[in-house]
Amino acid sequence: MSSLVVFFLVLILGFIITKGIGVINWEFLTTMPEDGMTKGGIYPAIVGTFCLVGGSMLFAFPIGVMSGIFIHEYAPHGFFKNFLQLMTNNLAGVPSIVFGLFGMSLFVNKLGFGDSIIAGSLTLGLLVLPIVIRTTEEALKSVNDSFRLASYGLGAGKLQTIGRVVLPIAFPNIITGLILSIGRVSGETAPILFTVAAYYLPKLPTSMYDQVMALPYHLYVLSTSGTNIKESRDMAYGTALVLVMIVLIANLIANALRKFLSKKVKMN
Amino acid sequence: MKKIFSRLLNHLITVLLYISGSITSLIVILIVFFLFSEGIGLFGKKPTEDGFIMAVNKSNTVNHLNAEQIKLLFDGEITNWSEFGGKNDSIILFRMDNITDYFTEEQIGENFENLPACISKVVDSIPGIVAFVGKHYIDKNFAGKELQVDKITVGDFMFGKLWFPTAHPVAVFGALPLLLGTFWVSIFAILFALPLGLATAIYIAEVAHPTVRNILKPVIELLAGIPSVVYGFFGLVVVVPFIQNAFNLPVGETAFAGSIILGIMALPTIITISEDAIRTTPRSMKEASLALGANHWQTIFRVILPYSSSGITAGAILGIGRAIGETMAVLMVTGNAAVIPHTLLAPVRTIPATIAAELGEASQGGLHYQSLFILGCVLFIITMIVNLAVEFISRRNRRVAS
Numbered sequence: 113m114s115s116l117v118v119f120f121l122v123l124i125l126g127f128i129i130t131k132g133i134g135v136i137n138w139e140f141l142t143t144m145p146e147d148g149m150t151k152g153g154i155y156p157a158i159v160g161t162f163c164l165v166g167g168s169m170l171f172a173f174p175i176g177v178m179s180g181i182f183i184h185e186y187a188p189h190g191f192f193k194n195f196l197q198l199m200t201n202n203l204a205g206v207p208s209i210v211f212g213l214f215g216m217s218l219f220v221n222k223l224g225f226g227d228s229i230i231a232g233s234l235t236l237g238l239l240v241l242p243i244v245i246r247t248t249e250e251a252l253k254s255v256n257d258s259f260r261l262a263s264y265g266l267g268a269g270k271l272q273t274i275g276r277v278v279l280p281i282a283f284p285n286i287i288t289g290l291i292l293s294i295g296r297v298s299g300e301t302a303p304i305l306f307t308v309a310a311y312y313l314p315k316l317p318t319s320m321y322d323q324v325m326a327l328p329y330h331l332y333v334l335s336t337s338g339t340n341i342k343e344s345r346d347m348a349y350g351t352a353l354v355l356v357m358i359v360l361i362a363n364l365i366a367n368a369l370r371k372f373l374s375k376k377v378k379m380n
Numbered sequence: 381m382k383k384i385f386s387r388l389l390n391h392l393i394t395v396l397l398y399i400s401g402s403i404t405s406l407i408v409i410l411i412v413f414f415l416f417s418e419g420i421g422l423f424g425k426k427p428t429e430d431g432f433i434m435a436v437n438k439s440n441t442v443n444h445l446n447a448e449q450i451k452l453l454f455d456g457e458i459t460n461w462s463e464f465g466g467k468n469d470s471i472i473l474f475r476m477d478n479i480t481d482y483f484t485e486e487q488i489g490e491n492f493e494n495l496p497a498c499i500s501k502v503v504d505s506i507p508g509i510v511a512f513v514g515k516h517y518i519d520k521n522f523a524g525k526e527l528q529v530d531k532i533t534v535g536d537f538m539f540g541k542l543w544f545p546t547a548h549p550v551a552v553f554g555a556l557p558l559l560l561g562t563f564w565v566s567i568f569a570i571l572f573a574l575p576l577g578l579a580t581a582i583y584i585a586e587v588a589h590p591t592v593r594n595i596l597k598p599v600i601e602l603l604a605g606i607p608s609v610v611y612g613f614f615g616l617v618v619v620v621p622f623i624q625n626a627f628n629l630p631v632g633e634t635a636f637a638g639s640i641i642l643g644i645m646a647l648p649t650i651i652t653i654s655e656d657a658i659r660t661t662p663r664s665m666k667e668a669s670l671a672l673g674a675n676h677w678q679t680i681f682r683v684i685l686p687y688s689s690s691g692i693t694a695g696a697i698l699g700i701g702r703a704i705g706e707t708m709a710v711l712m713v714t715g716n717a718a719v720i721p722h723t724l725l726a727p728v729r730t731i732p733a734t735i736a737a738e739l740g741e742a743s744q745g746g747l748h749y750q751s752l753f754i755l756g757c758v759l760f761i762i763t764m765i766v767n768l769a770v771e772f773i774s775r776r777n778r779r780v781a782s
Binding site for chain 2 (some may be wrong): 293
């Protein structure tokens with residue numbers, strides 16, 4: 113049975129890699145789409161995805177880490193802490209399309225950002241916030257209490273202990289969460305449908321109030337609503353492969369980092 | 381001076397931590413607030429187009445109809461007033477285009493100055509008529525009466541069987557086909573994913589050699605990491621044509637295709653949570669069972685599975701929750717026909733797919749737009765219930781375990 117699970121993965125990845133590998137070359141990655149997206153490359157979509165990843169991380173990473181620190185180090189045990197953890201879990205379970213609706217209503221309409229990088233980044237940031245919070249919590253949990261006690265014993269305050277002792281030890285683990293969320297953000301489509309994604313743009317974004325193309329939305333457009341789906345199929349395979357590669361690499365790095373760190377901790 | 385400054389900074393950071401600690405709760409509340417405030421305007425509004433009214437003959441005993449009935453009426457599905465509880469009269473539809481069937485252009489007048497009188501005459505002379513006309517053509521001397529359109533209610537929305545948000549003359553918002561479509565696809569996805577996921581979880585937790593486990597775990601994580609749009613694309617180019625050929629269907633975009641893709645997507649959730657649950661079985665219980673002479677498989681089925689059943693349930697529920705909320709993959713492979721599902725081999729449409737497909741075309745603030753936000757609320761509430769249920773089960777579990 114479990115070989116079936118491996119089979120699924122191999123099937124999906126194998127299919128996309130074999131079909132997509134022939135499409136990808138330097139030109140595909142660095143030129144604009146041409147001829148109704150049947151030729152050319154996906155450069156603007158790659159740039160757009162990087163903009164969104166960067167923007168959402170700028171927002172989600174600091175807040176998520178602070179939130180994780182608060183929940184693990186500050187919140188008193190009992191109802192309040194349970195409640196905060198429950199809400200984090202709840203937020204993690206909210207469907208991505210609901211984030212899209214929320215982002216459209218708050219950032220695009222109410223705050224008047226329009227369809228823009230900033231609206232999309234904030235929406236995606238909210239989406240990955242629970243991931244960052246949870247990995248931060250886990251990372252803090254793995255820090256041995258003796259470090260904290262030693263620091264207190266030397267006369268350091270709580271904030272000093274966290275800032276100088278706990279965070280430096282936990283930081284590599286927190287980075288794992290960051291990498292995982294990068295993988296997640298680059299693949300999400302539903303939240304950016306109504307907040308940032310453009311069908312086709314002939315130019316690159318110049319400010320954070322511009323619309324951008326993004327890889328996952330580009331793949332969706334190419335495979336369902338393009339004017340000539342048959343001709344752009346090759347482009348779609350290529351886009352899917354690039355997208356999968358980003359996610360795969362993010363996952364592999366996070367995994368390797370985790371393995372490396374758990375060894376290091378054991379050595380300590 | 382420096383001391384005061386650093387203490388201030390300390391306080392500031394602490395306050396910041398407190399604020400960011402509650403950020404998730406704040407966001408959940410904000411989501412609820414915004415979704416409801418955008419969508420709530422739908423209820424209590426009339427689903428007709430502005431500036432138009434429906435008029436009937438004075439002798440007609442039917443005074444009001446709801447959107448669904450009007451839709452059926454104008455589609456010609458219902459042809460007699462007795463079906464609405466009125467007199468036994470056949471229904472005759474009248475739209476502005478039909479006016480030339482009854483009057484010549486001279487009678488209407490060059491600048492349509494006699495139009496109100498003409499409409500009045502038609503409505504007065506035919507007992508079974510229902511006229512859909514502009515409001516400004518109805519004057520004081522109008523001989524018919526206005527047929528009231530029911531306001532949209534929560535009940536109509538949740539249990540209405542028709543979803544035609546852009547239909548004329550009235551838009552019909554009945555979310556039942558979408559709700560059932562969502563559950564239909566998700567349930568079959570779980571039926572397919574649960575046995576597979578559970579077997580894998582047992583294998584990883586109890587049977588597999590550590591080396592195999594070390595390979596399988598990252599594989600499952602990768603499966604969870606693949607973006608949903610890639611799953612959708614895969615479904616579209618591989619699963620859909622396969623189903624179309626295998627079952628000889630006119631279209632391959634079916635609920636079945638959606639279930640398969642969703643099942644694969646739900647696998648990692650089910651496997652991870654079930655495996656955790658299986659691992660919490662105390663060693664002493666397993667050893668007691670083995671000591672009593674039970675073999676490994678008997679121990680797994682009679683001791684470990686019953687012990688971890690609530691954790692496995694939590695995994696299954698969470699898997700359903702993920703499947704219900706999944707948007708892009710479903711949008712791409714299920715065909716999106718808003719009908720109440722009765723077979724796996726026909727297109728269905730789910731709530732998330734509806735939102736994703738229609739929000740782009742709905743004008744902001746309109747009924748259609750509001751109805752999609754209400755759908756978002758429904759989706760949010762469903763997933764909230766799922767999450768709370770899982771949380772409840774796993775908390776109880778932890779208490780029992782400790």
